[in-house]
Amino acid sequence: MSPSVSRRTFVTASLATGAAVAVGSEASPALAAPPAEVRSGPRIAVIGSGYGGAVAARSLAEAGRRVDLIEMGADWEAMSSSSGPVFPGMRSPNERSMWFKNRTDMPFSYLGGLDIINRPIRRAAGVLDIETFAGIKVYLGRGVGGGSLVNGGMAVTPSRSFFEKVLPSVDAAEMYDTYFPRARQQLLVTEPPLDIVMNSPWYQFARVSALQAKKVGYRHQLVPNVYDFDYLRKETFKQVPRSALVGEVMFGNNYGKRSLPKSILRTALATNRVNLIPMTEVTQLSQRPDGTFELSLRTIDFWGKETERRTAVYDRVVLAAGSEGTSRLLLKAKRYGTVKGLPDAIGQYWGPNGNVMLARRMWGYPTGMHQSTIPVLGVSNWDDSERSVFAEIAPFPTGIELHTGVYLAITNNPNTGKFTWDDQRRNVHLDWGPSHAKPGVDAVRAFFDPINRAHSGTAYRADVFERRQQFADYFTYHPLGGAVLGEATDLSGEVKGVPGLFVMDGSLIPAKIGVNPFVTITALAERNMDRLIAGHRF
Template identity: 45%
Template sequence: MRGNGSGGVSRRRFIVGTGSILGAVTLSARVSAAQAAATPAAAVIDNGAHVPVLVIGTGYGGSVAALRLAQAGVNVQMVEMGMAWDTPGSDGKIFCNTTSPDNRSYWLRTKTKQPLSNFFGIPIDKSIPRYTGILDAEDFSGITVYQGRGVGGGSLVNGGMAVTPKRENFGAILPSVNADEMYNTYYPRANAGLGVGMIDPAWFDTTDCYQYARVGRKQAQRSGFPFVFVPDVYDWDYMKQEAAGTATKSALAGEILYGNNYGKKSLQKTYIAQIKATGKVTISPLHKVTSVSPASGGGYTVLIDQINTNGDTTVTKTVTADKVFFAAGSVGTSKLLTKLKATGALPNLNSEIGKGWGDNGNVMCGRANHIWDPTGSLQATIPCGGIDNWAAGGAFAEVAPLPTGIETFASFYLSITKNPNRGTFTWNAGANRVDLDWQTAWKQPSIDMAKTIFDKINAKEGTIYRTDLFGVYKIWNDTLTYHPLGGAVLNKATDNYGRLHGYSGLYVIDGALIPGNTSVNPFVTITALAERNIEKIIATDL
């Protein structure tokens, strides 16, 4: 389950398999038996277990909570809907490549759903075997939400852009949180825990793999926009070795959308590695929580479906937990709480449950450059810079890679915008599911804000928008988000530290707390807020 908004998208990355139509691609359906097993049976939570703390999800918020609780001496059980992603497949690698998606790529789909769906107007999505793959493209009315599935949540599939919002924007992001505490204590703690670093500007200026970003910088600056380098969680020394040919290629081999095998410091290499070292945390992959309700003897009764790699339930477990942390990502947490309130499992949750959901203003576009502005056939999949027009136009645009392996003369962007529209999760009793009230038309403010950057660049450069990347004659991808946020908003659905109103011992500690927008990529803010909240909870509730 996803801790970013994402999972990130990261949830949230936009690198695409355009190479799949430009050269022969073999779809591999094979995965080793060891990978399919995902985890030893002895390591998973037992039916009938009674645990001090259950954490639902292994993304950013859940990982922070589990680590700090374990360091405080508390035994913790973490449950994760996705796989462990710790065993290589038949190709010797844990994750498949972006340009040749196989069964490891998507969560329980039989066809890929790439955010860039067309190239030269030709559809590029491919049939794949149904499997509990790493990227969930979850469809709601009017929008598809990309989320990571596996131990590490959204950190597995995002581009690692680890951005701390500008201080002057923070009041609009989390108005009830003390900014001094966040910027003096919790943002630094999060950045240290995540292993955040910055690209070497001198290397950036000379390496072939960032030619696309240099073109983006030049064109932004010529139109009067600041280009800013953005911190990231990639191992930049490793990427230099990739470029030098002394290390196995990862970011320079098109890996990102469906996982990165070597260079990226996902949660598996940071917080989760520390979690495992404590010896006080058990992680159960392929376990999906379906219900949480008060137990007669105190604490909470939690129903958990253990699933196989086809998505089928193999056993349903009943567990008792003294405290439960909801960290299934903005969508997962919001859907579960909305269902539990509506169906009577947790009827005392307040009326703010399900409200305040936003897409971080995500829209995508591409531009066609002149032949004297090639963007390079080799493109690192890790974005390292963006165009900042937030104050004047309400938009920040990642200069994103388009790693097709050929020269495209195209510039590609994922914009984050100050879109004010918010959706609401509701229970659909007739269909036995949670729906999201969202309309594609609500993306129009995002398009208008992104156009404050790209209309000006096109006018200055004498260039045009690409119309062949998201369909036929379609300029904007306005039907997705990599950055889901909100649905159980801090100081509304919860108190100011994530304690759910109506129930002692239930907490939200992920991107569901953040009301819809962070002005930048959200996972550092999700991590920092979790660090703040868990510190308070440990001090006062345990």
């Protein structure tokens, strides 16, 4: 049996034990010792198993390297074999829903200004996390697959002109000829079929909003997705268990969605060269005098009880812990001097991809009692100017007719934020707040005001967000930046001044990319890994 298979089997058993602990004792098994293996090639760690980490692990394994893939969250895929669906769905949350929270915290969870959608839950290593900074909340996926476990699966390629503005040092022709197509193919992206978009009652909400935007001259566009639309068609006719059609998304999808464990990570693990180490957080990164890296590792069980602390030494380390996870490890190492020579650009050029969320009351325009959680349409006036908006038409699947349109708008906000190290809290501080977000909010208001004016009975709804905000700029799904390509790293993702240390996730993209980001994160990782492997950096 290969090391990766035995490791995965162990973790399944461990998580199953965790479930038993819920009704029994608090005991949990100690972590098994890693299997002995003959070393060949450099010892490589990839930290984080989202888009960047998945591509890094697969590329290295396909190039014949052995990789430890270290992930602080659970290996949900390994739980699939146990009886029943793994994920609880949005209307019946439980301890698998959120990462160590006493209560769910959904992004738009208010009705009539009252918090009636959130529910108390048991604290455990659930799949959706929120990192709360002084001026913004960042939603994240936790577990093997990172953000792919909780996101809407919208797989959008940015316009080439905007990509060239954001990352001018990257060869756009190569990206658009080779790496974006490869990313879409690896991620199993397809276009939503027109019969579903045009006729399904579950997409009434999307059609209504698209038509209203069209009336004032905005473009509307089909949005590709990793969801299996053949599965969705079968869900409609109840031929298979329902997933997108019964509110599954932010607390995980049980069926239909081809998240990373069903695409790139599956390929990576099939090589038997990737040793998956879930439930294990890298708490510190240090460089030793001989140039190797020492990682401090902390393993917990599903209920948060520490089961092991240890250190491990690697010749190469790939940071793929997401924008805030990677920035945290790098800034901590810089502040405490555990890695010398880290560049000053670490922590800079952060942004929420210009995210602003809003809801519109649309009396007289039914949006449907039943709404699919997988978005298929967007509306846009994008021309690369600061008034540009690309708005995904998002569902609000409450099971009742709310006459409400919900949108996640992506803007070309020129502001950037910055992570710094906070000595008192021994954690990162993020300098971002309402004043940073204002240009994005202004663009969104200018975009939606004409739609409201052209449709009587429509107006912004403030009662679905915290503090009755009309334009929710206090949270983001799309954190980007903090270790930007060409600034904190060289043009392939190797950290400047620290050979052998690499960044491979959303941290590389400065602040925004004009569309939902995971296709770009994946394509950039594909490009960087090709360059690094060809350049014998591993």
